[in-house]
Structures are given as structure tokens and as C-alpha cells.
Amino acid sequence: MKPLTPEQQAFAEEHHGLLLDFMAKHSLGDDYYDLLANRYLKVVVRYLSEEALRKYSFSTVVWYHLRSELSNYARDQVGKLQEIPIEFYCEIPAPEIVPIDDGLWRVIEDNLTYKQFEAIQFRNQGYTNREIAELCGVGRKAIEKRFARIRKILSDYKEN
CATH class of the missing domain: 1.10.10 (Arc Repressor Mutant, subunit A)
Incomplete structure (x- = not known):
């Protein structure tokens, strides 16, 4: 992504609270910030450059895109194998083997x-x-x- 213009930077800073509000409403931790911030900045650029988007409020447009980004991320995670730390396995007791007479x-x-x-x-x-x-x-x-x-x-x- 190319650097933001001064106008885009000012607009992004002014409305940054929308990103934080979205994260708070969906109980998202800091690990989602980078993912959503990238989408947020892309929306800022589109909103300021596309006249058709400005007939909607910026908050509506940005929340729509952030929900979409979160949904895409969740869908991508479903198919991935989850890594389980080795410490997890250490806590599982070995099964008792019952002797067969x-x-x-x-x-x-x-x-x-x-x-x-x-x-x-x-x-x-x-x-x-x-x-x-x-x-x-x-x-x-x-x-x-x-x-x-x-x-x-x-x-x-x-x-x-």
C-alpha cells in the first residue's frame, strides 16, 4: 500500500475511534488490530477517492468493510490446522491399561x-x-x- 496523503492521514486519525469501537463491540484483542487497521486504511483511501461512497456515512462504510474483513479471516481460519503446544500434551495422564486375564x-x-x-x-x-x-x-x-x-x-x- 502506498503512503497516505496528508488529507487521508488527517481523515484516518480523526475517525480512528471507529476502528477501536468496532474492536471493542466484537471483543477483539490487540492481535486483530493489524488485520483490521490495514482494511481501515484502504477504506479511508477509497472513501476519499470515490464520490459514490460519500453518499453514505463513513462509519457505515468502514463498519461494513471491517465486518467483511473479520468474516474473511474467520473463514480462512476454519480450514487451517491448529497448532497445539507440546505443553498441552504433557498435562494428559497416560491411560491405565487393564490387564486381561x-x-x-x-x-x-x-x-x-x-x-x-x-x-x-x-x-x-x-x-x-x-x-x-x-x-x-x-x-x-x-x-x-x-x-x-x-x-x-x-x-x-x-x-x-
């Missing part, structure tokens, strides 16, 4: 098919039934039946 292992080995075992592995990795079905090349109902069979095997073992 020999009897349960025998029941699992005798009754559990490879396909059921595969479904359990995918479930433990966080996949949904729909995703597991796609990975296994079967319908979602087939995966639900596999998990129903697994629950039945475990239920029968607990009863004995």
Missing part, C-alpha cells in the same frame, strides 16, 4: 474372527463405524453387527 484371552482367541479383531483395532485408533466400514470394504451395518458380536462374546465371558 488368561481366560479372556482364550475366549477372544477361540471366538473372535480376524475381521472382528480388525474392527476393534480401528475403533481403538479413534475411527467411527462409518470410517471402519470404508476401510474394511463393508457396509456400516456389517461393522455394527461385528461390534454386537464382540459385545456378546465379552458379556458371555463375564457371566461365566
Whole structure:
């Protein structure tokens, strides 16, 4: 962006409160200032150079453009991966591993098919039934039946 003329600078300084009011109304922190200030200065230049815009009040025009800039920024952020600091992971306690007794292992080995075992592995990795079905090349109902069979095997073992 090229430097503002003295007239544009004076106008921008005079109406700078509109930018601050917008940020306050939307509870935006200082980290949004640069983003919105750049758009604000572009609006100042357009407003003073385009006669058609001056039929509207400057506050209306600038708020419209600032809302648009904020909306564009939010839309762009949706698709970006969010970085999570490593310190976050340090606070998560490790899950407790419950030991499986020999009897349960025998029941699992005798009754559990490879396909059921595969479904359990995918479930433990966080996949949904729909995703597991796609990975296994079967319908979602087939995966639900596999998990129903697994629950039945475990239920029968607990009863004995």
C-alpha cells in the first residue's frame, strides 16, 4: 500500500475511534488490530477517492468493510490446522491399561474372527463405524453387527 496523503492521514486519525469501537463491540484483542487497521486504511483511501461512497456515512462504510474483513479471516481460519503446544500434551495422564486375564484371552482367541479383531483395532485408533466400514470394504451395518458380536462374546465371558 502506498503512503497516505496528508488529507487521508488527517481523515484516518480523526475517525480512528471507529476502528477501536468496532474492536471493542466484537471483543477483539490487540492481535486483530493489524488485520483490521490495514482494511481501515484502504477504506479511508477509497472513501476519499470515490464520490459514490460519500453518499453514505463513513462509519457505515468502514463498519461494513471491517465486518467483511473479520468474516474473511474467520473463514480462512476454519480450514487451517491448529497448532497445539507440546505443553498441552504433557498435562494428559497416560491411560491405565487393564490387564486381561488368561481366560479372556482364550475366549477372544477361540471366538473372535480376524475381521472382528480388525474392527476393534480401528475403533481403538479413534475411527467411527462409518470410517471402519470404508476401510474394511463393508457396509456400516456389517461393522455394527461385528461390534454386537464382540459385545456378546465379552458379556458371555463375564457371566461365566
